[in-house]
Amino acid sequence: MTLIETDGEDLLAAIRKLLVAKNLVTEAEIAERQQATDNASPGQGAKMVARAWTDPAYKALMLEDGTKAAEAMNIPMRGMPPLGVLENSDEVHNLIVCTLCSCYPRAVLGYPPFWYKSAAYRSRAVRDPRGLLGEFRTTLPDTVKIHVVDSTADYRWMVLPKRPAGTEGWSVEQLAAIVREGDMVGVTVPSV
Amino acid sequence: MAIYRRPRPRYSPAMDNDDKRSHHDMGGVSKFMCEAVDIEPHALTAFDRDVDALRGVLGAKQIMTVDELRRGIEAIPEAEYHRLTYYRRWIRSITDNLLRKGLITEAELRAALDAK
Amino acid sequence: MTYAPGDPVVVKNDWPETRGPVHIRTPHYLRGHKGQILRYLGDHPNPEDLAFARPAAKHPLYHVTFPMNELWPEGRANDELVVELYEHWLERP
Known part of the structure; x- marks a missing residue:
């Protein structure tokens, strides 16, 4: 199995952690975006x-x-x-x-x-x-x-x-x- | 005397450009034409909504376009494409794009997955 | 913008997906079929390039109509498809 075939939930957690650590994305931005879509x-x-x-x-x-x-x-x-x-x-x-x-x-x-x-x-x-x-x-x-x-x-x-x-x-x-x-x-x- | 004509099957894969189309390009494809549409509501999971929002942020911050998301989804092999749920295709494409862009490396991703 | 509403067009019978990794927004079922320009929808960056993070030139986009019986053997002549297509996929018949 290649890395990219890892289960989605695990991929999401890992990607999210990396993007936040690299200051590319913040958790607040994700929450805000989700709120906007839910609205x-x-x-x-x-x-x-x-x-x-x-x-x-x-x-x-x-x-x-x-x-x-x-x-x-x-x-x-x-x-x-x-x-x-x-x-x-x-x-x-x-x-x-x-x-x-x-x-x-x-x-x-x-x-x-x-x-x-x-x-x-x-x-x-x-x-x-x-x-x-x-x-x-x-x-x-x-x-x-x-x-x-x-x-x-x-x-x-x-x-x-x-x-x-x-x-x-x-x-x-x-x-x-x-x-x-x-x-x-x-x-x-x-x-x- | 009436000429006998064999009734033409309504949906025949022979009529598809199946040898040439990409698997995501589904309009009118015979093998799906007799499949019922599941019109029941399916609530999104927390995972679905998180992936959706992450994609939105990456788009808004011009880290990744929606076109790149689609390219990554279309690159998923056919059997996998149909097996994966909608947002599992998305996170796979997002991961693929971030790796391609060098914004994350395979080593970093492996370490983050192992640290779980 | 090359085409005006009412102009007859043919969708290129081209299959770039058989030649390597691509991202195209012209559905397979329209290739080689005859349609008619309905409206111009503005110029937009080419998604075929955007998908690979390449610089993307803007192309005119049109709504093009196709009678159902032009596309499918069992299609009803009275019903039609309306599809957004970029100019570089269209030709004069």
């Missing part, structure tokens, strides 16, 4: 979606420049890859995947879910999107055109889902509460 959650993306559903100017900004739209909601985007937002409509349904690794809009959705990182999801999304959506109990009419977005490069992509019927007159808080992680990746659609 990012689908709830943040959901707030953006709810605002876009109720504020046409914000929606226009969101589709034009997702990073600015996130910053307008006080979501820290410094050092993050640019965010792009794609709108679902009666005609088009967007589904996000990263077939090469697991690129995910972490700034607005937090840690990628387990399924997003799986070989099955990464393989099937680009080839059998309707079959894949079925496993998430999502059925789209045949007339809806699916855009599968393979997130291969510098952007991170988020879906602006369609506002469901039956939510007329709802507050942004009520609306944000029905938007789930999967709705903003395109594997599910919000419902009431």
Whole structure:
């Protein structure tokens, strides 16, 4: 066994000790970073979606420049890859995947879910999107055109889902509460 | 008379560029097409979150780019790649990159592992 | 920036991974296939160099669309793939 094949837990402990001893990284920096990542959650993306559903100017900004739209909601985007937002409509349904690794809009959705990182999801999304959506109990009419977005490069992509019927007159808080992680990746659609 | 056509298998490895693609490059690869997606939530462990944060710090301090992380993950042999959990691939890549850059040496790493 | 939205393009049918250690962001299933430029996404440092800590020149990046039936025998013509690709992977058909 080569050194690098050592179990991950042991590697982490050793690497961490060495990096700290060499003043390359501090434990405080790791803790701070973890806190920042823990603060990012689908709830943040959901707030953006709810605002876009109720504020046409914000929606226009969101589709034009997702990073600015996130910053307008006080979501820290410094050092993050640019965010792009794609709108679902009666005609088009967007589904996000990263077939090469697991690129995910972490700034607005937090840690990628387990399924997003799986070989099955990464393989099937680009080839059998309707079959894949079925496993998430999502059925789209045949007339809806699916855009599968393979997130291969510098952007991170988020879906602006369609506002469901039956939510007329709802507050942004009520609306944000029905938007789930999967709705903003395109594997599910919000419902009431 | 109707011409008999043999039904084409829906997913055939013969249609893949399997001899040429890298194993991490998974889009539409036949062998995964019939695999169900595990949509159950899996909570991250303390180890997962620590590796994630360490990678973030190394990126923010420009010690290692996300592209280097990916290169290191893609360099893990196929069987190992599938056997290792997500963040075990990451720590292996991080280690590989730090060694390549000479920021840590094999001797230092061995000593740190032995001291455990 | 060489291409404009609507321009037809072909993804290079090149396989650098067969020639040695590389890091490439052009998925294998697109190589040699015909698509269309959807939008320009700005210039970005080439990840093929960043991955090896080499100096990385900026390349134009585009969103390119491919009808599903161009990529897969069973693909539906109405559905499509939308993928970020760097200009150096694209050619005119």
